[in-house]
Amino acid sequence: MQLSPAFITSMETFFRQANYSPADLQAFLSSFDAAPQSGLRVNRLKTGALAARARIKLEDCWRQEGLDPDGFKLRPVPWCSDGCFYQPGTRPSLTLAHKLGLFYIQEPSAMLPASLLQVQPGQLILDLCAAPGGKSLRLAADLRHRGCLVANEINDRRARVLLRNLEQQGVRNCIVSNASPEQLAGLWPERFDKVLVDAPCSGEGMFRRDHKAAAAWEAYGSASVKPLQRSILDCAVRLLKPGGELLYSTCTFNPDENERQIAALLLRHPELRLLPAEKRLPETCCLSPGARLPDLEADTSHCVRIWPGASGGDGHFAALLEKAPRQAYSALQTSAGAALTKPPLSLSLCQAVLAVAGPLLKPQAQRLLQSQLSKNGRLTGTHLHLWPPVLPLPDALHLLKTGLYLGDIRLLGEKSRSQDRAKHRNQTAVYSFKPSHSLLMALPRTYFAQALDWPADDPRIVTVLGGGSVPLSEAERFKLRQGVQTAYIPVFAAGYPLTWLQPGRGAYAKNLFPPGWRG
Template sequence: MAQLPQEFLIRMQDMLGDEFDAFLTSYEAPRTAGLRVNTKKCRMEDFPSLVPGTWKKIPWIPNGYFVPDGMRMGQSPLYAAGVFYLQEPSAMTPASRLPIEPGERVLDLCAAPGGKATELNARLAGTGLLVANDISNARAKALLRNLELFGSENVLVTNETPAGLANVFPGFFDKILVDAPCSGEGMFRKDEAVIGTWTPERPDFFAELQREITANAVKMLRPGGLMMYSTCTFAPQEDEGTVSFILENFPEMELIEMESYEGFSKGNPAWGNGDPAIEKTVRIWPHKMNGEGHFLALFRKNGRGAAGMPAEMAEEWQKEAAKTEKKNKKQKNRKKDRGTEAPGPSKTEKQILSDFLAQMTVPIPVEELEVRAGKVYHSPSLPDGVRNLHFLRNGLYLGELKKDRFEPSQPFAVTLTVDRFRECLNLKADDARLEKYLHGETISAEPGETAFSSGWKLVCVEGFGLGWGKLVNGTLKNKYPVGWRK
């Protein structure tokens, strides 16, 4: 491992005292790999039978497993079907400690590459709304890809500043996750390249940035809502220091306890402003748990909002917003981005779409669909101001209308399962045809493997949608997108 910075070691020795040697020894241990089961698709208890091996649960993550040594889970066709997400165990913790209920409005403010956003969306179970944002366009594209891979439907993926979002979504969200950009000290063992970027000035730089980000997040949280703040650093000014900033500047925000685990350590009030409530925050130390370094703080917003909105007014605002949403949903034409019309499908297009969607056991109503430049979307209802935001995706991209036909999309495929779509070619995980399919090759289908001998087929692995193919004379023409292939 690369040499740890001397200034970092001096500060950590001062912070940890007698525990410093154990902390230092932890860097000699191999990094821990984990995966998180997509509970929107697969029950936790069903996963081990899908992938033979010795699976050990991550004890503080309800749907997490440690990946056995030597297993290359990224090569599994079940990964390509979005059945699980590969993620370091400590990094799973913030999303696991932010309680999400179906139907809620959720914001992941610094969401790329998508590990936490995919979990938040899975727990929404196809309802409500997840706004997943990243300020970097390149990172936002990676975020979108991971959300699509996971079969996410009710998502708005944005590429905006926190201030830009706050202008559109004041008091809008029930739950917010701020996994803030940080100096990355907790990731030194996982990614040695982070060591080379660290300087003694970086914690102060990121602390200032975190305060700007969280100030905007507070504005977007409704009274009674919850906000999770997290980092992957040990630096006090970024952890207890930023928590202290929130408590001092937003009196409506209070720290609350989160679900505990025996390996969690309390935050240290002395590393912040001395407020005893800081002990409700959590530090994950690599010498105390089987994971990398992390920090978590769970807040609840009480009374007046950051913009001075009393709780009663906020409730009234929420009612009005709900009325607006209902009204918007009935409209056939809605503007969704920078003044671009988003009409519903024409009469002819409705017929084409209805014929294809009839293959679903519970078809998506064509009245809820939007068509933009021939592309078909199933989009959630949003405030009018959203058209002024820069976003990469609003809702589920179903596919494209071309002349007199409809071609379904890859993101649509991975939302489906054998019990949701009638025309399937369902293969076992060890079927040799899957490897060929994921490489973009044509594959064969035996008589009786599909309900009909021709037409569009949903290719599945163990019942989970993987992609599309078109069956002609026993040969499946591969429609797996080039950018998704192995």
């Protein structure tokens, strides 16, 4: 591709200052003429805990669709245990497996930051610049539905893309916020075990894939993003617990946004120290150490880079930092944040929810729902959620997702407990419940009292994805009549959740596949 002379000059200066060889520079510039590699990351929340097993199940799903998985020529991404390169020119995004949330399409280099952070179940994690969601999805998979992930995106439109990706992949224990880093730092100081900052950058690693990125670089360069990166990093430090870890990453090569940004951060925040990120992954991962630049006052050699070319990725930079324990420095003098404003569900409302939602579930799942509702159930208007109990969620914060969205519950009216209203004035509230698509995508088949199970080649799947009403066979209608009578029936395709159907009196059922997901 035709590179900007200004970009070439800036890279020549960088390589000379870092004592890289002319051959290294030539290999780097030549990599822009190669076709970019494509990757996908298997969703362990749906396909199993082991990446190897997940790949087998993913390939089985493709075979059920009549596709040859060998045609995608999957090969492992060295720095991501559940990541794969796939053959350029193929389109796994068009498969049913992708629409069911079994994997996420992601540029291979972008899989590095979440791999380095090494999240553990039960931790409280913040992805501060999360859209479109690839890194958040890996963090959520590492949590395994335990602990909580806060995925934040300041741009409203991108935040909604983030929300869809998290719900499609069945993430339960997640908050999606649409806020500035400054606002979060004021609400949740020193709350998070680990914080990921995949910062806005000049995007030099995206030049091969997106020519608009190259044009934007020529117009603005990196000067416009460096102050923003600095501000976001300072907020991230405020949000991080003492003893917690901060991962900073970009998809650019410019040392001003990478090593120099980290060196300046270490000078501003002596409570931070740079960890050897290269030791988090095997030596076979093609990671290069951070550049040693003569003007830096801090050693940044423990930062890591992925260079385009031999690695197979577009390029990435990452730095892993640790915040000292509180006794080692003067802690921030900040409030603990606003109190939780939504009251828990009353006992009568919990019982009403169980009465209308319980029949959808098997007895064991009903008991689990009852336990969770009494502790974490919250109602916002008609929307019923299981809120994560780990953070205060004030009304001032714009939230798109607060834990697991169960569905809509509405009061229909009052029903007398006796036919004789004159003698018995006691009345019970009558509610209706419409389950959410989020609930379906987050639960396995074994939780539901009854469901329709379709093979992957059932032609009605295409109808569902397009939003059309679905014909039910006589055998299916008979099965539904014999089972627990509910207004909504979950449908599973190849064993994975697809949609809710609302059966009618005739042969067709109303399809509740979300309008924004259709096509």
